[in-house]
Amino acid sequence: MAADIGIRGQAVRCEDLSRTFTSPAGSIAAVDATDVTFAAGQTTALVGPSGCGKSTLLRLIAGLEAPTTGTVRIGDETPAQTCQRGALAVAFQDASLLPWRTLRGNIALALTLARRPADPDRVDRLIAKVGLQGFEDRRPAELSGGMRQRAAIARCLVGDPELLLLDEPFGAVDELTRRRLNYELPKLWQANGTTALLVTHSVTEAVLVADRVLVMSPRPGRIVADIDIDLPQPRTRGLESETAFRTLTATVAEALMDIAPPRQFAAQ
Amino acid sequence: MTAGVLRHRQAAWGQGGARALAIVAVLALWELAARANADSFVLAGPVEVARYLWQNAPLLTRALGATLQSAAWGFVWGNLAAILLAVAVVLIPRAERVVAALALIVFCLPLVATGPILRVLFGQGNGPQITLAALAVYYTTFLPLVVGLRAVPQSWLDLIRSHGRGRMTQLIHVRAPASFPYLIAGLQIAAPAAILGAMVGEFTGAERGLGVLTIRAMRALDVDATWAIATLAAGVSILAYGGFGALVRRLRVESPAVLLTPPDHRHRRPPWRRLADIGVIVAIALVLWQATMDLFDLNPFFAKRPGDVVAFLLTGPDAAAHRATLFAAYGETLVFTLPGYLAGLALGAGLACGVVLMPGLATTALPLSVALRSVPIVATAPLIVLALGRGAVGTITIVTVMIFFPTLVACLQGLRQTPGQIIDIFDTYASGRWRLLRLARVPAMLPAFFASARMAVPAAILAVTTAEWLATGNGIGSLMALTASTSDYNMLWSAIVLVALTAALAYGAVAWIEAQVLAVYAMEQTVRR
Ligand SMILES: Nc1ncnc2c1ncn2[C@@H]1O[C@H](COP(=O)(O)OP(=O)(O)OP(=O)(O)O)[C@@H](O)[C@H]1O
Numbered sequence: 001m002a003a004d005i006g007i008r009g010q011a012v013r014c015e016d017l018s019r020t021f022t023s024p025a026g027s028i029a030a031v032d033a034t035d036v037t038f039a040a041g042q043t044t045a046l047v048g049p050s051g052c053g054k055s056t057l058l059r060l061i062a063g064l065e066a067p068t069t070g071t072v073r074i075g076d077e078t079p080a081q082t083c084q085r086g087a088l089a090v091a092f093q094d095a096s097l098l099p100w101r102t103l104r105g106n107i108a109l110a111l112t113l114a115r116r117p118a119d120p121d122r123v124d125r126l127i128a129k130v131g132l133q134g135f136e137d138r139r140p141a142e143l144s145g146g147m148r149q150r151a152a153i154a155r156c157l158v159g160d161p162e163l164l165l166l167d168e169p170f171g172a173v174d175e176l177t178r179r180r181l182n183y184e185l186p187k188l189w190q191a192n193g194t195t196a197l198l199v200t201h202s203v204t205e206a207v208l209v210a211d212r213v214l215v216m217s218p219r220p221g222r223i224v225a226d227i228d229i230d231l232p233q234p235r236t237r238g239l240e241s242e243t244a245f246r247t248l249t250a251t252v253a254e255a256l257m258d259i260a261p262p263r264q265f266a267a268q
Numbered sequence: 269m270t271a272g273v274l275r276h277r278q279a280a281w282g283q284g285g286a287r288a289l290a291i292v293a294v295l296a297l298w299e300l301a302a303r304a305n306a307d308s309f310v311l312a313g314p315v316e317v318a319r320y321l322w323q324n325a326p327l328l329t330r331a332l333g334a335t336l337q338s339a340a341w342g343f344v345w346g347n348l349a350a351i352l353l354a355v356a357v358v359l360i361p362r363a364e365r366v367v368a369a370l371a372l373i374v375f376c377l378p379l380v381a382t383g384p385i386l387r388v389l390f391g392q393g394n395g396p397q398i399t400l401a402a403l404a405v406y407y408t409t410f411l412p413l414v415v416g417l418r419a420v421p422q423s424w425l426d427l428i429r430s431h432g433r434g435r436m437t438q439l440i441h442v443r444a445p446a447s448f449p450y451l452i453a454g455l456q457i458a459a460p461a462a463i464l465g466a467m468v469g470e471f472t473g474a475e476r477g478l479g480v481l482t483i484r485a486m487r488a489l490d491v492d493a494t495w496a497i498a499t500l501a502a503g504v505s506i507l508a509y510g511g512f513g514a515l516v517r518r519l520r521v522e523s524p525a526v527l528l529t530p531p532d533h534r535h536r537r538p539p540w541r542r543l544a545d546i547g548v549i550v551a552i553a554l555v556l557w558q559a560t561m562d563l564f565d566l567n568p569f570f571a572k573r574p575g576d577v578v579a580f581l582l583t584g585p586d587a588a589a590h591r592a593t594l595f596a597a598y599g600e601t602l603v604f605t606l607p608g609y610l611a612g613l614a615l616g617a618g619l620a621c622g623v624v625l626m627p628g629l630a631t632t633a634l635p636l637s638v639a640l641r642s643v644p645i646v647a648t649a650p651l652i653v654l655a656l657g658r659g660a661v662g663t664i665t666i667v668t669v670m671i672f673f674p675t676l677v678a679c680l681q682g683l684r685q686t687p688g689q690i691i692d693i694f695d696t697y698a699s700g701r702w703r704l705l706r707l708a709r710v711p712a713m714l715p716a717f718f719a720s721a722r723m724a725v726p727a728a729i730l731a732v733t734t735a736e737w738l739a740t741g742n743g744i745g746s747l748m749a750l751t752a753s754t755s756d757y758n759m760l761w762s763a764i765v766l767v768a769l770t771a772a773l774a775y776g777a778v779a780w781i782e783a784q785v786l787a788v789y790a791m792e793q794t795v796r797r
């Protein structure tokens with residue numbers, strides 16, 4: 001992985017994208033008429049209240065969910081085509097490691113699925129990068145929640161994807177490890193020019209990791225604020241005490257407070 | 269989870285000492301009962317059984333070898349069929365309704381009637397034994413395997429999809445390994461069932477096997493022989509079941525939480541759609557029936573087609589008389605089956621609750637009933653007939669026993685499903701055992717109870733027809749035996765159709781009641797998957 005040649009990633013364009021779930025109990029518009037473009041090679045953070053449709057938007061982009069209206073294009077491909085090439089990786093909200101495989105086996109699976117040759121060295125290197133060395137032969141049940149999430153990130157990165165979709169990848173990681181990973185992990189994909197989309201509930205994390213932060217409104221999910229984080233990449237320790245950083249965090253937090261409150265609160 | 273499994277295992281097998289004690293107690297009781305009834309020619313005690321086994325060891329060994337060989341082949345073929353069917357259902361979800369319904373109908377074919385037909389078809393040899401053993405096992409593997417192949421988190425499947433790979437890769441990398449514990453659980457139930465199927469096959473005029481010896485002993489009213497053979501068959505079945513249990517513990521496979529999920533009622537289908545479904549399935553079944561007969565060019569003398577049955581029962585010259593005979597026998601059978609079925613379910617569920625209220629009982633009751641659950645009905649039926657006679661009481665008891673043990677085991681396992689946190693919450697309110705049982709445990713038990721009530725339908729019919737055939741001379745089982753021996757194949761096929769239809773409809777009815785009850789008591793269980 002040399003720090004190489006420009007941008008591998010593709011731009012992602014969502015046009016008039018919406019997804020409505022219908023069930024006997026009624027229908028829910030999870031994502032509504034969203035037009036958004038994610039620039040190639042950029043890392044974008046997506047923040048918003050719980051249940052506003054962040055995961056759904058990610059699944060739509062990964063082609064795991066069929067849109068009710070609108071389209072998703074990754075470069076000039078459909079999501080299905082990008083998946084076919086093994087160029088897309090998703091980390092799910094739950095780590096979803098396979099319990100009968102070891103840590104190593106789980107990470108190597110991504111290469112198998114992408115029809116790539118096995119590469120034990122690379123697998124072990126990634127395990128070390130996420131701080132799990134020594135646990136290579138353990139099964140997921142023997143790992144803590146945070147360790148499993150780190151394993152899931154390693155699985156995403158092992159195939160060196162062009163598009164990386166991370167759904168609250170650090171949700172169960174302790175605050176200290178989380179900060180360290182916030183600084184360390186983005187380098188792994190940003191150096192390759194991977195386009196990344198990160199869902200998070202942490203404003204600090206969003207500003208620390210991303211080049212751009214999008215704020216989503218409660219259902220139906222729409223993008224209501226678009227904030228550029230013009231801090232130089234890669235981010236380095238000490239950034240959190242800088243004024244520019246603080247101002248940006250405050251801006252994002254304000255945008256989150258400004259969005260329309262959920263209906264049950266509004267009624268009062 | 270691990271702690272739960274551990275607790276489960278401790279309770280399931282008890283301390284070795286308690287188990288040994290239970291066995292000794294049973295043997296002692298048995299011997300006492302035999303001594304007390306010494307002149308009634310009903311019961312042979314362990315001493316007489318052991319003597320008979322010892323004196324006839326060569327004969328019994330040969331017979332056992334033949335039975336086990338047929339059972340093993342039936343086990344292989346039946347489970348292979350189950351795996352293929354389950355994979356087909358998962359790869360082609362659209363086919364599920366039809367495949368599952370046809371699999372059920374075939375499972376509901378009464379073994380005691382298909383046996384004689386297979387005998388004519390295969391002639392001598394062990395073809396019928398193997399086929400019946402396969403028929404006896406495939407459904408109990410198919411159902412849990414489908415559940416296991418399905419019960420995987422969506423995100424595991426999404427992981428595969430996000431790499432642009434399809435159903436086949438999902439099957440290989442996710443579903444197959446995930447369903448392994450379910451397959452093992454199915455195979456464990458299948459092991460004793462294969463022995464049962466093989467023995468029923470041997471009743472139909474095989475040269476060798478435990479089934480042959482059973483028939484001979486019953487005809488000769490040889491009490492020692494009947495008990496000795498039954499003990500042998502029961503012992504081997506318990507060993508087969510227990511052996512699988514040991515293998516499971518060896519492989520450290522965790523037992524799945526639920527083996528049989530309730531019928532899927534996520535998509536509420538309007539009644540007319542369901543009727544249409546049933547119509548389609550019946551049509552497919554009829555076409556398959558006709559096509560199989562024609563494809564293999566089977567002799568119409570014994571291989572009747574749908575048209576023959578229609579003519580025999582509806583349009584032919586003596587149709588009314590045929591119907592009268594058939595339905596008279598059918599009525600007799602129903603009168604025996606229904607009370608036995610209900611009594612077996614009630615006793616099983618009741619005792620399970622009793623065991624929970626008196627936890628001390630669990631250490632002895634569960635291993636004992638797990639063992640007895642695997643005793644084939646063909647082994648116990650002759651004993652019950654000896655003891656209770658060839659009348660209604662004997663037959664009803666046979667059905668009850670057949671239903672009781674699986675229900676008890678399933679309910680005990682279901683009762684254990686009550687989540688620990690819920691029990692903790694009740695404990696913090698210092699609720700008594702009864703309240704806990706009524707409000708938390710029984711609802712948690714219901715899915716297991718209904719799953720076993722469903723599976724008990726074909727089992728009850730197998731039990732009643734076997735009993736009627738072997739012993740009582742009443743009802744449709746006896747009618748099938750009679751018509752098989754007099755080559756009245758039109759009546760035999762009509763009886764098969766009627767019994768299979770009844771079983772399939774009763775199964776459907778239980779599934780419907782199950783859906784209604786679970787919709788109220790166990791919401792999360794009906795929407796899971
Ligand atoms: N498969 C589904 N079927 C029905 N409704 C769904 C489904 N998936 C999501 N929803 C609904 O869509 C809405 C958005 O869900 P989504 O999972 O995208 O939220 P989210 O923003 O990721 O929330 P969180 O931050 O809690 O993860 C929710 O109200 C949810 O109820």
Ligand SMILES: [Mg+2]
Nearest residue numbers: 054055093167
């Ligand atoms: Mg989410």
